[in-house]
Amino acid sequence: MTQVQLSSDNQVLTLTTPSGTHRxxxxxxxxxxxxADTRDPGNGQRLITxxxxxxxxxxxxxxxxxxxxxxxxxxxxxxxxxxxxWLLANAYDRPQDTTPGHLPPHAxxxxxxxxxxxxxxxxxxxxxxxxxxxxxxxxxxxxGFAKVTGLPSESGAxxxxxxxxxxxxxxNYGRHFEVRTEVNPTNLAFTGLGLQAHTDNxxxxxxxxxxxxxxxxxxxxxxxxMVVDGFAAAQKLHDQNPEGFALLHSHSARFEYAGEAGxxxxxxxxxxxxxxxxxxxxxxxxxxxAAAPVDVPFDKxxxxxxxxxxxxxxxxxxxxxxxxxxxxxxxxxxxxxxVLHARKGYSGAGKRWLxxxxxxxDGLLSTLAALETTA
Numbered sequence: 001m002t003q004v005q006l007s008s009d010n011q012v013l014t015l016t017t018p019s020g021t022h023r024x025x026x027x028x029x030x031x032x033x034x035x036a037d038t039r040d041p042g043n044g045q046r047l048i049t050x051x052x053x054x055x056x057x058x059x060x061x062x063x064x065x066x067x068x069x070x071x072x073x074x075x076x077x078x079x080x081x082x083x084x085x086w087l088l089a090n091a092y093d094r095p096q097d098t099t100p101g102h103l104p105p106h107a108x109x110x111x112x113x114x115x116x117x118x119x120x121x122x123x124x125x126x127x128x129x130x131x132x133x134x135x136x137x138x139x140x141x142x143x144g145f146a147k148v149t150g151l152p153s154e155s156g157a158x159x160x161x162x163x164x165x166x167x168x169x170x171x172n173y174g175r176h177f178e179v180r181t182e183v184n185p186t187n188l189a190f191t192g193l194g195l196q197a198h199t200d201n202x203x204x205x206x207x208x209x210x211x212x213x214x215x216x217x218x219x220x221x222x223x224x225x226m227v228v229d230g231f232a233a234a235q236k237l238h239d240q241n242p243e244g245f246a247l248l249h250s251h252s253a254r255f256e257y258a259g260e261a262g263x264x265x266x267x268x269x270x271x272x273x274x275x276x277x278x279x280x281x282x283x284x285x286x287x288x289x290a291a292a293p294v295d296v297p298f299d300k301x302x303x304x305x306x307x308x309x310x311x312x313x314x315x316x317x318x319x320x321x322x323x324x325x326x327x328x329x330x331x332x333x334x335x336x337x338x339v340l341h342a343r344k345g346y347s348g349a350g351k352r353w354l355x356x357x358x359x360x361x362d363g364l365l366s367t368l369a370a371l372e373t374t375a
Contacts, residue, residue, distance in 0.1 A: 002064040002084060010058040015069060015087060022091040026057035029071055032090070033080040100278040101238040101245060106141050107280075107338075109232035112319045119143055123150040126164055133164060134371040137364060144339035145227050145322075145332060151214060153328040158214035158355050161331055166363020169208050171201070172263050179213065179354040195288075197228040197315050197340035201358075202284040203255040203265040207336060208358030214331035219350035224325045226342040227334060230283035233314045234272050237307065244307025247300060248272045253284065254291035268295065271308065282337035285315065315340060326354070335361060 003016040013024045030053055033039070039046055054075035061072045070081040103109065121136030126148070140146045151157045158176060162168050168175055201207050213225070238245040249272040258264045273281040296304045314320060321342070326332065334341050336358075 002066065002069070004062040004064045004069060006059055006062055010060070010074065013059060013062050013069075013071060015064070017084070017088065019088070021093075022088070023093040024087070024091075026059045026071075026073065027053065028092075029059070029080070029082070030054070030057040030073060030078075034082060034086070035080050038080075096277065098278045100242075100249070100274060101235050101272075101280055102278055103231060103235075104279050104281075106138075107144070107231060108142050109235060110143055110229050110322070111232060112321060114143070114322045115324075118322060118324060119146040121146060121148055123148055123160065125150075130371055131375075134368065134375065137165060137368040137371070140333060140335065140364065141368060144229060144231070144335035145341075147324070147326075148214075148331045148333070149329065151329045151331055153216055155216065155355065157216075157329075158212045158331055158357050161212050161214065161333060162357065162359045165367040166210075166359050169358040169360055171204075171208065171358060172260070172265075176355050176357040179356055180352060195343045196312075197226060197321070197342035198286040198288070199230070199284055199340055200286070200336050201257075201265075202269070202286045203257045203267050203289050205267045205269070207282075207284070209335065209337050209361035210333060210359040210364065211336050211341070211356060212331055212333045212359065213326070213341075213354050213356045215326035215328050215354050217328060217351045217353040218326055220352040221350060222344050223352045224323050224344045225332065226321045226323045226344070227332075228315050228320045228322075228340040228342070230285065230315075230338050230340050231280050233311060233320060233340075234280060234283060236314050237272075237311050241307060241310055244303065244310060245272065247296070247304045247307050248311065249274050251293070251297075251300070251304065252295040253293055254295075255284065255286065255289045256291040257289055266291070271311070280338075283340070285311070285340060287312070337361070 005014045006012070007014070011026050013026070013029065015022050015024065031050070038048055054073065056075055058074045059071050060074040060077070063070045064084070067084050068081050069084055069087060070079060072079045119136070119139035121132060125132040126136055136146055148161055151160060156176070159168060199207070200211050234245070249270050251270065252268040253271050254266065254268050256264070256266045269284055271284055273283070275281050293304065
C-alpha cells in the first residue's frame with residue numbers, strides 16, 4: 001500500500017511503497033510538476049523558469065492512490081498529480097555509488113573474452129526489423145562497439161550505417177575519409193604502419209563521439225582491426241594505482257593536430273573524464289596527438305607520467321583487445337568516448353581500403369530510447 005506523509009515544516013514529502021521509502025522536497029516537486037501549466041503537453045518542454053516558483057514551496061496536503069500521488073502547494077493552492085511510477089523512476093533519495101571510476105548505467109566492461117561474441121548486426125535486418133536494430137544499438141551502448149555485416153561493397157556504404165540512427169559529423173577530413181596507403185600522408189592512419197589503440201580526434205572540443213569504419217577491399221596481409229575497452233582499462237588502473245587514476249582525471253592533458261595547411265586543432269582535457277559523482281564519462285588517449293602537458297604541478301609530474309605509462313601498458317595488453325579483420329561489405333562502429341581502436345601493420349602486397357566517418361552518440365541513444373519506449 002502506498003502512503004505519504006509531510007514533514008513537520010511541510011517542506012518534504014515522504015513516500016512509502018512496498019518497494020521502499022523515498023523523500024521529495026517541495027521545491028523539487030514544484031519545479032518538476034507535470035501539469036500543462038508547467039510543461040507543454042505536446043513536446044514535454046518546461047514552460048516555467050526558476051523565477052516563476054514561489055519563494056516558499058511548502059506543501060499543504062498530500063494524498064496517494066495505488067498509481068498516483070497528488071500534492072497541493074500552500075503558497076498559491078496549486079494542485080499537481082504525479083504518476084507513482086514516474087516518482088519512483090526519478091527518486092533521488094537513494095544510495096548512490098560515488099566510487100571514482102564506476103560505470104555509467106547500461107555499460108559492461110570487457111576484454112579478450114569478447115572475441116568469441118563480437119556484437120554484430122546484419123544490415124538488411126537492421127533496416128527491416130525494429131527489434132534487430134534496437135538490440136544492435138543496445139549492444140553499442142553496452143559494450144561501446146559493434147560490427148555490421150551485409151553492407152553493399154561500394155563507396156559511401158558507411159553512410160548507411162549512420163542513417164540507422166543519426167547524422168554524419170563533418171570535420172576538416174571531410175564528410176568521410178579514405179583509410180589506405182598514401183604518399184606524403186596528412187595522418188599516420190593513411191599509412192601501412194600499425195597504430196596503437198587510441199581514441200580519435202582528442203584535439204577537438206567536443207570530440208566526435210562515434211566513428212564508423214567500413215571495408216571495401218582488404219586483401220593485404222595483416223591490417224587487422226582491434227578494439228580495447230577504455231572504461232575497463234581505467235578501472236584496472238584505479239584498482240592498481242588509485243593515486244595515478246586521480247592524477248589522470250584531475251589534471252588536463254593537451255592534444256594537438258596541425259598536419260595540414262590552415263588547420264591547428266588543440267584541446268586541454270583529462271585523459272580520464274569522470275562526473276562529479278565519480279561515474280566514468282570519457283577517455284582521451286592518443287599517443288600520436290599528445291602535446292606537452294603543462295597543467296600538472298611540478299612535484300606531481302613524475303607520478304603523472306608513471307600513471308600514463310601504466311594506463312598505456314594496460315591498453316597494450318593482449319588480454320585487453322578484441323581483434324577482427326573486416327571483409328568487404330563489413331563495418332564497425334565505436335563509441336569514441338570510451339572504446340579505443342587500433343590497427344595491426346600491413347604489407348604492400350594486396351590492397352586495403354577502408355572508409356571512415358564520424359557521427360554523434362546523442363542520435364544513437366535517442367533512437368535507442370525511442371525503440372525501447374515502443375517495444
